[in-house]
Amino acid sequence: MVGEDGKWIAFLDEMAVVDEPQEMIVRDSHSTITYKNVVVGEVWFASGQSNMEFAWTFSDEFKKRRAAKEQTPERASDPKYYGSNVDQKTMHVLRRAIDNPLVRISSKTRDHLITPDSGWARITEDNVLTLPALPGCIAVYLQEELRVPVGIIIRAVSSTHTTRWITKEGFMNDPIVKRQIEVYRVDGGAQPALTGTDANKGFGNLYREYVQPVAPYAIQGFLWDQGEQGIGYRGVDWTGAIHALVSSWRQSWQQGDLPWSATDHYPDELESRVQAMGIERFMIAKTDKLSQALHPLNKWKYAQKHLENILPVVYMRPAPVWSIGNDSN
Numbered sequence: 001m002v003g004e005d006g007k008w009i010a011f012l013d014e015m016a017v018v019d020e021p022q023e024m025i026v027r028d029s030h031s032t033i034t035y036k037n038v039v040v041g042e043v044w045f046a047s048g049q050s051n052m053e054f055a056w057t058f059s060d061e062f063k064k065r066r067a068a069k070e071q072t073p074e075r076a077s078d079p080k081y082y083g084s085n086v087d088q089k090t091m092h093v094l095r096r097a098i099d100n101p102l103v104r105i106s107s108k109t110r111d112h113l114i115t116p117d118s119g120w121a122r123i124t125e126d127n128v129l130t131l132p133a134l135p136g137c138i139a140v141y142l143q144e145e146l147r148v149p150v151g152i153i154i155r156a157v158s159s160t161h162t163t164r165w166i167t168k169e170g171f172m173n174d175p176i177v178k179r180q181i182e183v184y185r186v187d188g189g190a191q192p193a194l195t196g197t198d199a200n201k202g203f204g205n206l207y208r209e210y211v212q213p214v215a216p217y218a219i220q221g222f223l224w225d226q227g228e229q230g231i232g233y234r235g236v237d238w239t240g241a242i243h244a245l246v247s248s249w250r251q252s253w254q255q256g257d258l259p260w261s262a263t264d265h266y267p268d269e270l271e272s273r274v275q276a277m278g279i280e281r282f283m284i285a286k287t288d289k290l291s292q293a294l295h296p297l298n299k300w301k302y303a304q305k306h307l308e309n310i311l312p313v314v315y316m317r318p319a320p321v322w323s324i325g326n327d328s329n
Contacts, residue, residue, distance in 0.1 A: 009216055015040050017148045019102055039102065041149025042142065043219045046135035047165065047211065048226035050158030051263065051302075053109045054295055056091060056129040087297040090133050097123045097140045105139065107132055107154040108210060120151060132156060135223060137303035145311060145320065153217070155210035156225075161232025162241040165211065168203035170248030171233070176240045176277060184235030215252040221259035221281075221314060222249065223306060243277050257281050261309040263302065264288060283309035 002008040010026060018040035026033045046052055097103040105121050107114040112130040114121050123131060135152045143150040157164075163171060171177055224245075231241045242262070250258055259281040285305035290296060308319040 017041055019149055021101060037101070039104070039149040041102070041151065042146065043151045043153065043217070044135075044138070044142075044221055044223055045214065045217075045219045046132070046138070046152055046154045046156065046223040046225075048156050048224050048263075049160045050156075051295060052134055052154070052156040052223075052225040053132050053158050054134065054299065055112065055132050057112075087300075090137060090297070090299045091128070093137045093140050093300045093303070094123060094128050094131060094133065097136075097143070098125060098128060099123070100143070102149040103139050103143050104149065104151040105131060105136065105154065106151065107135075109154065110157045114154075133299035134225060134302055137300045138223060138306050141303055141307050141320075142310070145307070145317070146315065152223075153214055153219070155214065157206055157210070160206060160226070161230055162226060162238075162245060163203050163232035164206040165226070166204055166207055166241075166245050166248050170251075171203060171241075171244045174240065174244035174247060176243040177236050180236050180240045211249070212252070215249075216254075218255065219253065219258065221261070221310070222246075223261055225263040225302075227263075239277060242282075243279060246279055246282060259283065259310070259314050261285055261306045263306075281313060283313060285309055 001011070018038075021037040021039055024035040024038045026035070099122055101122060103123055105114055105123060105127075106119055107121075109132065114127050114131060121127060123136065132154050135154050139150050139152040227238065231238060233241070246260055250256070257280045260279075261283045262285065264284045264286050285302065285308070287296075287302055287305050290301050290305075291298060296302065304320070304322055311317040312319050
């Protein structure tokens, strides 16, 4: 299928796993395109804000930027606010996949781009320090568990509200959001509206730039880590926003009820509220006992929590037991 802008898309039938790199040839009557080193396996889409973007080199840049913005340089060295570099265990997990042809990354964040012309990159010595650590560890663990090729598409931007990741139509037409706005008005709250600096950026600017171009791509599910910055819309809480986000993105992908695994940034009772809203195959990675830092350094442990969701629900496998020698400490 070719669009008026010259961009094209090919729809392929579902294929078996291919773990030996192959060539894929696409041709028409005028030209031929050859893609090399192609493997077929599991693909996940990872998105959110800073904790999904956080890499070894991210923290120093982030600390300087935030300290300058807030004019509080004394906070720049305070781990309670900004943490340090990711820990050595996280780097150990990421380095296990260096030059492994069965782990592929396509990463576009505010500060770094790891997406060559082919669309995919291996983890290498050159990019491992800028690789978003949480989705990177998930890719490594998942590949080691399944023994098939695993690709992670990463699209994340720090310090962003939920409203920037969803279209205005997808947000305002969601039944849960509508109900919450109506209750807010009846209770005499201020006029529902975008809040903070995002009010000047509007709905969905990050959706259009980071998500929409990828939306037709066949994926297995979503990995989500956002919440520290809040929703960005007065009168709507996290349950309403996540219902709108999940519904909207699933509609964009047109692949049914794709599973979601979201990092928990909220009290435990929200899990039951989300389940009560009837979001099928939505899972919460419970991380409240792992760290109280704004930007935790032990991303490998957070990755394990997502694996404990993904393996039983998506792959019908028991959740892994993280024993000695299998990243338990």
